Amino acid sequence: MTVSAADKMQCAERELKYRRRIYVRLVERGKITQALADRELELMDAIAEDYRKQVAQERLV
Template identity: 45%
Template structure:
């Protein structure tokens, strides 16, 4: 992370959120089965990430006019 942080677009952030959700769908069942993650916690974390994704989708669908001053 030596490079300067750049500003990411809402679309880039959404893409990363969707990647993370897919990763959790693959990994969480194994963690729960191994006793390393409780199902209730996995469910809550997944629900939260999906809610964040949905917020970004809504923001993007509103278009740039409605984004100014309302960054997520």
């Protein structure tokens, strides 16, 4: 099975969207700190951005 950059980008985008929803509740319940939630979102957004750039570059080739 081949996994393309576009597949990985879509997965990272879905994960980012999910985390944005769930982290709000986790912070409200005291399960994680806001700082940790912010950092995790920043990291996942950076991963998604890497794949966005890779997909854009592949489309130019």
